[in-house]
Amino acid sequence: MKKVVLTLLLAAGLSAPGWAQTTFPNNGVADERPNLYAFTNATIVVDPQTTLTNATLLIRQGVIEAVGTNVTIPAGTVVKDLKGKRIYPALIDLDSDYGMPEPPQGAAGGRGRGMGGPPQYESNKKGPYYWNQAVQPEVSASLLFKANSTKADELRKLGFGTVLAHPHDGIARGSGVLVTLADERENAIVLREAVSSHYSFSKGTSTQAYPNSPMGSVALLRQAFYDADWYKKGGNKEQTNLSLEALNKLNGLPAFFEAPDRLGILRADKIGDEFGVQFIIKGGGDEYQRIDEVKGTNASLIIPVSFPQAFDVEDAWDADNVSLAEMKHWEMAPANAGVVAGAGINFALTTAGLRNKTEFWANLRKAIEYGLSEQKALEALTTAPAKLIKADGQIGTLQKGKVANFIITSDNLFSANNAILENWIQGKQYIVTAQPTADLRGTYNLTIGNRSNLKLNITGKSADKLEYQVVASDTIKITPKVSVANDLISMQVQLDRRNPGTTRLTGYRDGSTLKGDGDLPNGQRITWTAVRAGENVAKADSVRPVRKPEIGKVIYPFIGFGNPEKPKAEVMLIKNATVWTNETDGIMQNADVLVQNGKIAQVGKNLTAPAGAKVIDGTGKHLTSGIIDEHSHIALYSINEGGQTSSAEVRMSDVVNSEDANIYRQLAGGVTASQLLHGSANSIGGQSALVKLKWGASPEEMLIKGADGFIKFALGENVKQANYPNPNQLTRFPQTRMGVEQVYFDHFYRAREYDNAWKKYNSLPAKEKAAAVPPRRDIELDALAEILNKKRFITCHSYVQSEINMLLKVADSLGFRVNTFTHILEGYKVADKMAKHGVGGSSFADWWAYKMEVKDAIPYNAALMHRQGIVVSINSDDAEMARRLNQEAAKTVEYGALSEEEAWKMVTLNPAKLLHLDSRMGSIKSGKDADLVLWNNNPLSIYARPEKTIIEGTVYFDLQDEDRKREDLSKERARLIQKMLTAKAGGTQTQRPTFRRQRMFHCEDIEGVMAEGEEHQEAEQK
Structure with missing residues (x-):
């Protein structure tokens, strides 16, 4: 193991001896110089809050021995005069x-193949x-x-002087x-x-x-x-x-977590909260988009300064392939660090993610231009990273006893004119920028051969960045070509514009004079001199306020149709509407509904609006409870964890994507809540997420608090991998329908034994319990044990009656109940058995014949199950169908002769019952959540369209706002396109737009899982 042999002394703050200690043998003449250096007359930035002028830094054997304005320099010290220069702590990258x-070449990394x-x-x-x-x-x-x-x-x-690798x-x-x-x-x-x-x-x-x-x-x-x-x-x-x-x-x-984006930060922090770990989280540079939620994690961050390139949008068709989110992120990403700092979040900066490390300083200065203070930038590169890894006793500042890691600069570290001259690491010098031996800036009397009426002006903001000009008269000013190497100087100049030709001069510095010889254009040999006549050092720039670039606003969510502010709950009275209560009152004509504190406060006629309430005229309109989709896959980064036979341990709540455009689209169709289900890749899938479609809210805010836990099971072709492209490569069990049955028996037997082991352990007396080894916590078996204990409930993907019968038998024999069969297209064949078991059905209205196992599906299925006393809902399993679920419900009137009220319950009250949420949702009743939809027509009509979709008293979709939102979206895109065109014209590098179609997930999508953090495209919202 490679170990530290010298720097342990530094960590302890002890003085290093005057010779270099090492455990390695010396096979030659020992070089035991004291390595004692003093850097005098410098501006020393000890730390971001402390700057000393005309100060001295003394180092010995790679350790800082003293720093200050009154430092005694020991005999034998190598002294370096740094007048006009600055010293900063070397930077740290975590x-x-x-x-x-x-990494090994050719690794599969993600496909498991x-x-x-x-x-x-x-x-x-x-x-x-x-x-x-x-x-x-x-x-x-x-x-x-x-x-x-x-x-x-x-x-x-x-x-940089130190890195955490x-x-x-x-x-x-x-x-x-x-x-x-x-x-x-x-x-x-x-x-x-x-x-x-x-x-x-x-x-x-x-x-x-x-x-x-x-x-x-x-x-x-x-x-x-x-x-x-x-x-x-x-x-x-x-x-x-x-x-x-x-x-x-x-x-x-210190525990570091690499997250791909702002939602990944929230996910990582949730894991940390579960195990009592406060992660230091490396973000993706988009934290500004969810800054309040990111701040709420209390995590320190590692922030990249990698910014996206502008898109080449000169071609209008190409521009259509760039989403609003991508355009806005290009504009706003440079402001990210400033926003994070402004929120009071502790953070460090990193070079990670840069296309080329040379972009670092240009990007950092851009971040400063966009609002990051220089002090915060320096903290984020020195003291903050040192403290995060508890190494601030060794590095991060220029204090006595610390490692001699520092940089020497020509100017303010963050100035565009600055040059890093030297980087000293552990007391060893590394030249970064070659420095001239003298400052040549000044005004010189120039004589070339027999011409003595010339002037040479040498100017520049620093001694290593010089500009030259030869003045032949008040009106003739010539820019020569000059190169300087140490004390040698070479110059080429065209002195006579009427007789073109280049005079070549070569010489050297002799004190304050430059001299040498050269050749005129005609070949005549001459001598030349330039005698300094005065100083010409540039004065420091006057301090001018930096004007931050104007950028757009953050919207919630950060895609098309996002809001500049998150919507808020209101007190509202909806008057004179046709109210579909789904209660004993049935459909009430000319009724009023009062909403207060996110709840339905009153339902009746001639209600009085409280002071300050928003009054909505519902005359000629229909008011219903919000549609609830029992089977959905929207707003998720992925839906199938198919790597094992059972994935009961995974949680869809871990991958809720609050930035999915389908949330808004479905609000526009009257949907207010959804069960986000795992797919059907394996017999036992993952745990559901029950959400309300709160447009602009965070993933955690979307989750329905206090809801029962659900889990996805699956039967049929998908589970046994019947549609696998190469059946000869199948190795995962099961591969037959009877194997699926065995999976259930095996896993539930193990879950029952696991549950009993925990019950036995928890019942032990305190003394015995303290001495005993607890059972191993298994989060897969936890979920299955919850089913046995009636704390988690099954929604099962199903088609064929034989398999439906099989799972009912498994459940009956093991003492648990299946909550819902979803799809259930052969439910009409076994409706009596389903009713006896007490299982509900969530079906399609009229999907059939799209694969072999649904060939017996009929459009009368939902009505036939309903008539057997089964709670039946109509679901989507499809992002597009979900915004037309009102029409899917109407099909049960056509095919099953159900009443309009019963049909409507199939997308409102019945799914609420299946999800155990009917005490809170699914009908319009005093005390329930104010999840309401105001329609312009009978909601079962193909002409019906929601005018307002309300969740817990907050309007998340308003048809009256549509035109304004579309206009705002169009204007914002146009503004950003013009800004990108201007950037390209100014020489900014651009990238070619790439068309990316948004993935619409279905149950069987088991391959090509969307890369986490990939922006969803709002194809219909441009």
Whole structure:
């Protein structure tokens, strides 16, 4: 193991001896110079709050010995006069892969399929490690670290002196190592090993099938944390697992989580909250879009300064392929760091994500131009990162006893005219910008041969960035071509414009005079001199207020039709409407509904509006409760975790995408709530998310609080992989319908034993319980045990009557109840058995013949089940159908001769019953949630259109606002397109627009899971 041999002294604040200590043998003449340097007359920025003028920095053996304006310089010190220059602490990057090995070439990383072969379900890592390759906390960056002089030099030129490095591979990535960027052997530059722990949602180079979704990544990490806790509490007596042992050793270290975007930050923090860990989260640079929610995590952030390029929108058709979200993010991304700082969030900056590291300073100055203060920028590159990794006793400031990591600059570090001249790391000098030996700026009397009436003006904002001008008379000013190397100077100038030709001069500096010889255009040899006549040093620029660029506003959500402010609940009275109550009052004519505090306060006639209430005239209109979609897949980043037979441990709530345009589209169709279901890739799917379609709210705000838990099961072709493209490569069980039955029996037997083990453990007397090893927490079996204990309820994807019968038999024999059969297109064949079991049905109105197992579907199915006393709802399973569910309900009138009221209940009250939400939703009754839709016509009519969609007293869709929103959207796009055209004309690099169609998920979508953080395209909202 590579270990620190000198810097442990630094961490302890001890003085280093006068010779270099090392455990390595010296096979030659020892070089034991004291390495004692004094940097005098400098402006020294000790830390972001402390700046000293005409000060001295004294370092010895790579450690700061003194800093101040009255420092005694010991004999034998090498003194460097830095008059006119500045010293800053060297910068720190906390998200680096410096010194880490490259990931193996050709790794599958996400598909779980190597070299076109069958899926890999087991880990191929040999040894007593965790079962999944994506969890590798045993990886130690200090063991892998190998210095790289080329990459170190690249970072040194930017002013960095220290980086926190770790392998960016996997979900649990192991420990990070803190290293300097000195060109020394690894033993000397490793400041601290195992300084941090690292996590992400990306499985990296793992070739295992599981996980294949973001929600699977969350579940895998949660299970690993629970396993580590069990191992610590006694599980290590039952087995040896080096991964779990390593995970426990990482406890207490600063924990870093790499999230892809602002919603990923919220997801990562939720995991941290569950396990009492406050992650330091590396974001994606879009935190400004959800700044309140991000601030609410209390997490410190690592912020990139990588900004998207402008799009080339000169071609109008190309411009149509760029979403509003992409355009606005291009404009607003540079303001992100300033917004984060303004919110009071602690953060550090990183070079990670840059297309080229050389973009760092230009982008950082752009961030400052857009609102980030210079002080905050310096903090985010020095003191903040040092404190986050608890290394502020070693690095981050220029104080006595700290590592001598500092940079020397020609100007203010953040000035566009600044040059980083030198980067000193552990007391070793690295030249970044070659400096002239003298400041040549001034006015000179120039004599070239027999011409003595010339002037030479040398100007510039700094001694290393000079401009030259030869003045032949008041009206003739000539710009020569000049090169300077140390004290040598070479100049080419065209003195006589009437007789063109170049005079070539070569010479040197002699004190304050420049002189030498040269050749005239005709070849005549001459001598020349330039005698300094006066100073010509540029005065410091007067301080001018920096005008922030004007940019658009954040909208919620950050896509087309987003609102500049989140909608708020109102007190409202809807008068004189036809009210479909779904209660004993039936359909009330000319009735009023009062909404207060997000609830329905009163239903009746001639109600009086409270003071300040908004009165809505419902004359000639129909008011209903909001449509509830029992089976939906919108607003999710992915829907199937198909890497295993059972994925009961995954939660759809972990991947709710509040930025999905389908939320708004479905509000426009009167939908107010949805069950977001796992897909049907496996027999036992994941846990549902019950949401209200609150346009602009965060994922957490969309979730229905206090709702019962549901889970998706599945039967049929999808589960047994009948439609798999290459059946010869199938390895996952089950592959037959009878195998599906066995899956249920096996998992529920295990869940019952697991549940009994916990009940037995929890019933132990306190003393015995304290001494006993608890059962291993298994979040997959937790979900199944909740079913047995009637705390979680099943929605089962189903088609064929034989399989419906099978699951009913399994449930009856094991003592649990199936809550809902969804799809259930052969439900009419077994409706009597369903009624006896007490299971509901959520069906399509008239889908049939789209695959073999639905060939017996009929449009009378819903009505026939209803007549057997089954609670029946009509669902969508389709983003487009969901906004027309009112028409789907109407089909039951046509095909089943149901009354209009019963038909309407199939998309309102009945799904509320199936989701155990009918006490709160599904009808218009005093005390229920004010989830209402005001229609311009009978809601079952094909001409009906919602005019207002209201959730908990808040209007989330208003038809009257549509024209204004479309106009605003068009204007905003036009403004941004013009801004991009101007940027391109000004020389800004652009990128070609790429067409990306929004993915509309269905149950069977098991491949091509959308990359997390990919922007959803609002194709219909441009």
